[in-house]
Amino acid sequence: MNRTELIRKYIEFFKGKDHLEIPGASLIPENDPTVLFTTAGMHPLVPFLTGQKHPLGKRLVDVQRCIRTGDIEDVGDTTHHTFFEMLGNWSLGDYFKEEAIEYSFEFLTKILKIPKERLAVSVFAGDNDAPRDELSAKEWERLGIPKKRIAYLPKKNNWWGPAGETGPCGPDTEMFYWKINSKKAPERFNPEDENWVEIWNDVLMQYHKDKNGRYNEAEQKNIDTGMGVERTVAVLSGLEDNYLADMWKPIIERIEKLSGKEYVENEKTMRIIADHIKAAVFMISDGVSPSNTERGYVLRRIIRRAIRYGKKLELKEFTSKIAEPVFRIYSDYKIAEKRVLEELEEEEKKFNETLENGINIFNKLTKDKKELSGKDGFLLYQSYGFPLEMIVEEAKDKKIRFDPKDFEAEYEKHQELSRSLSAGKFKSGLIDNSAETTRLHTATHLLNEALRQVLGDKTIAQRGSNITPERLRFDFNFGRRLTDEEIKKIEDWVNDKIKKDLSVRREEMGLEEAMKSEAQHEFGAKYPKKVSVYTVYDEKDPEHFVSREICTGPHVKKTSEIGRFRITKEESSSAGIRRIKAVVE
Numbered sequence: 001m002n003r004t005e006l007i008r009k010y011i012e013f014f015k016g017k018d019h020l021e022i023p024g025a026s027l028i029p030e031n032d033p034t035v036l037f038t039t040a041g042m043h044p045l046v047p048f049l050t051g052q053k054h055p056l057g058k059r060l061v062d063v064q065r066c067i068r069t070g071d072i073e074d075v076g077d078t079t080h081h082t083f084f085e086m087l088g089n090w091s092l093g094d095y096f097k098e099e100a101i102e103y104s105f106e107f108l109t110k111i112l113k114i115p116k117e118r119l120a121v122s123v124f125a126g127d128n129d130a131p132r133d134e135l136s137a138k139e140w141e142r143l144g145i146p147k148k149r150i151a152y153l154p155k156k157n158n159w160w161g162p163a164g165e166t167g168p169c170g171p172d173t174e175m176f177y178w179k180i181n182s183k184k185a186p187e188r189f190n191p192e193d194e195n196w197v198e199i200w201n202d203v204l205m206q207y208h209k210d211k212n213g214r215y216n217e218a219e220q221k222n223i224d225t226g227m228g229v230e231r232t233v234a235v236l237s238g239l240e241d242n243y244l245a246d247m248w249k250p251i252i253e254r255i256e257k258l259s260g261k262e263y264v265e266n267e268k269t270m271r272i273i274a275d276h277i278k279a280a281v282f283m284i285s286d287g288v289s290p291s292n293t294e295r296g297y298v299l300r301r302i303i304r305r306a307i308r309y310g311k312k313l314e315l316k317e318f319t320s321k322i323a324e325p326v327f328r329i330y331s332d333y334k335i336a337e338k339r340v341l342e343e344l345e346e347e348e349k350k351f352n353e354t355l356e357n358g359i360n361i362f363n364k365l366t367k368d369k370k371e372l373s374g375k376d377g378f379l380l381y382q383s384y385g386f387p388l389e390m391i392v393e394e395a396k397d398k399k400i401r402f403d404p405k406d407f408e409a410e411y412e413k414h415q416e417l418s419r420s421l422s423a424g425k426f427k428s429g430l431i432d433n434s435a436e437t438t439r440l441h442t443a444t445h446l447l448n449e450a451l452r453q454v455l456g457d458k459t460i461a462q463r464g465s466n467i468t469p470e471r472l473r474f475d476f477n478f479g480r481r482l483t484d485e486e487i488k489k490i491e492d493w494v495n496d497k498i499k500k501d502l503s504v505r506r507e508e509m510g511l512e513e514a515m516k517s518e519a520q521h522e523f524g525a526k527y528p529k530k531v532s533v534y535t536v537y538d539e540k541d542p543e544h545f546v547s548r549e550i551c552t553g554p555h556v557k558k559t560s561e562i563g564r565f566r567i568t569k570e571e572s573s574s575a576g577i578r579r580i581k582a583v584v585e
Contacts, residue, residue: 001112001236002246003229004332007063007087010227013107014061014089022056023526024064027286028295028464030522030552036295037067037283041088042203042224047552048092049168049205049222055508055530058094063087063229065282065333069298072305075275076268078241082302083279084230091223100202100223101139104175108200112236116144118178120189120196124159124171125152129215130207133158136173148188157191160203160224168218170206174198177235197235200227243271250325251278258321259313269309276306277319280344281326285336287464287475289574290347303344304351308387319344358386359394366400374406381407436469438554439562439584442504443494444472445536446559447582448520449547450493451476454486462522463577471568471583478578482570494565497536497546501560505535506553514550521550 011021025044027037038044041064048054064086074080091100108114121140126132137150161169176196178185189196205222207215234242243252243263251274252263263270283299290300303319310318320341327337358380365376372395380386388407395402444465452460455478464475482490509517511527519533527550534555536547556562563584573579 001233003085003233003329006229006233006236007085009111010087010107011061011063013111014059014103017059017089017103019059019061019089020056020529022060022062022528024062026525027065027067027282028288028466030465030525036298037069038064039066039068040064041066041086041226042090045090045092045224047554049090049220049224051220052553053508054092055532056528058092059090060092061089067279067283067298069302072302076272078243078271079231080275081230081242081279082275083282084228087227087229087232089223089225093220093222096206096221096223097135097204098139100204100225101136101173102143104200104202104225105140105143105145108175114177114236118185119145120149120151120176120178120185121145122151122153122158122174122176122189122191124173125154127155129155130171133171133173133204136171136204140173146187151189151191153191161205162209166209166211168205168207168222169209169215170204170218170221172201172203174202175200179235179238179240181238197231199232199235201225241267243267243274247329248274250329251322254322254325255313255315258318259315261313266313269312272309273306273313273315273322276302277322277344278326280306280319281323281335281340284340284343285333287574289343290350300347303347304354307348307351308389317345317348319348355386355390358390362386362391362394366395366398369400371401374403374408374410377402377404377407378410381411436584437467438556440467440469440472441551441553442534442536442555442559443498443562443565443582443584444474445520445534445547445549445551445555446494446497446562446565447472447474447490447580448476448549450490451478454489454493455482461520463573464522471581474580474582475573475577476580477576479576481572482578487567487570491565491567498559498562498565500538501558502536502546503539504555504557504559505537506555507533507535509533511550517548519548519550 015021025038029035029038029043041062042049044064045060054060066084066086067082069082071080072082075082089103108119109116123136124130124133132152137152140150141147158172158174159169160172161167175198176189177199178195179197180195203224205224206218208218209215230242230245230247233247234245237245239245242248252270255270255273256263280299280303283295288295288299290296290303292300306319323340323344327335361380365380366372372391377388377391380391381388388404391407392402392404444467448462452458457478460476460478462474463477466473508530511529511531514531514533517533521527531550532552534549534551534553535545536559537545565582565584567580567582569581571579
């Protein structure tokens with residue numbers, strides 16, 4: 001089975017179960033400041049998991065592109081990937097455990113034709129917060145999974161959420177496949193046996209954790225499932241190595257051709273290069289550029305890591321060449337090929353200059369010395385991008401004493417600081433519906449319209465946004481820097497509409513109808529067939545509107561709730577794209 005076939009079968013199966021297909025979201029979360037990338041299929045659906053009505057109803061299905069960098073150091077084995085696709089189906093307050101499990105079993109055994117003799121499952125074992133999930137276990141037994149193939153596991157294995165300190169959460173039930181074709185699956189399921197591979201996970205959002213740490217039965221119970229495309233295709237194709245599957249093999253073959261070396265005996269190096277370049281392609285295509293902060297830093301890190309490993313294969317000027325097979329594999333996506341190639345080539349050129357600079361700094365730090373301290377080694381790594389393995393090699397060549405353990409100690413200090421900072425950044429969970437964020441959402445809509453009105457350019461459109469409780473950030477297409485006078489006029493336009501205490505109305509309508517109604521939308525974004533449209537209007541003249549946009553919210557009811565709008569910065573985001581940062585007071 002290949003990638004395209006699996007995705008098609010999954011979508012068609014759940015459409016047959018009255019699910020409506022929704023388009024996958026961008027890798028950059030549209031209205032979520034708490035995470036850098038879309039990390040799971042459920043991520044774009046958080047507002048609807050917490051009670052907001054979805055325009056397409058209560059049963060949804062899609063394939064979502066995801067980026068996860070938490071285990072980037074594990075990339076290089078047979079299963080870990082930075083970029084991956086996640087198949088998902090959702091019930092938003094509709095069907096629950098029995099139906100979700102029945103659908104999963106039917107798809108695995110009837111559509112994918114997996115013998116139930118090669119399946120095992122795990123369910124939540126229960127603790128002080130929530131009881132043992134006997135209902136899920138009984139449903140699996142009813143479908144033909146024997147008791148010995150059902151493992152009860154603790155919260156660390158079989159529980160999801162909440163994403164932050166509070167919110168929806170619940171037990172999950174995971175499905176495992178016995179991957180050894182030549183050996184019969186053991187009678188009893190042992191979750192520690194690596195020959196049992198997890199291929200699907202049904203999250204059963206049954207509870208809501210409150211501010212006091214209590215787990216209460218949720219008013220809206222949801223189903224959120226996830227099936228990784230890469231892992232499932234590999235397993236069903238009888239492959240021990242994901243990188244031999246169809247969504248990886250052309251990239252590996254290109255690396256072999258460019259390097260003149262075989263995959264065998266170079267597996268880890270080639271996997272890292274393939275993984276990181278593929279992830280970079282999708283990050284860049286969705287609007288990320290290499291930089292030293294947040295998303296840009298992640299992108300820069302993976303490109304440079306790929307280049308470092310490329311040097312082991314004696315590759316030169318290779319990143320754009322390895323990107324080309326990615327375009328063909330994922331021809332069903334609109335990838336900004338020209339931009340991707342330009343960014344990769346520019347970053348590779350910069351990093352090669354950085355490496356040369358790093359050698360010069362190394363020489364200065366070790367001049368008239370016989371030793372390089374761990375602190376100086378970490379300075380080379382952190383500030384100049386000089387890889388540890390190259391520090392070791394330079395020290396060895398120049399007969400300079402260098403202990404990687406001292407470096408690791410400095411690295412750990414930095415990691416601890418990073419973890420502390422991340423905890424502060426991400427502790428609020430997957431979405432923030434605070435009053436501050438809500439005010440900024442509506443202010444963003446007014447800013448969007450103000451730009452077109454003040455600058456007299458109707459082609460201006462949103463190219464990205466990011467909202468935190470402290471500020472909004474809005475990217476738009478425009479070819480030059482705004483003047484101070486234009487910025488003042490934009491501020492005045494927005495504040496005038498705030499003072500007029502205009503109303504904000506939410507409507508659900510078909511996408512085509514929304515477009516005909518002149519609703520603004522993000523350039524290049526995919527939308528479902530039915531959408532939410534927010535209109536800012538004067539109740540004295542409801543037929544005319546000040547602003548109309550496709551959006552998932554949240555928003556104020558009246559513009560006077562926003563407060564005073566102030567632009568704090570206007571700058572370039574990338575070629576032809578400007579960025580405004582603003583606050584409400």
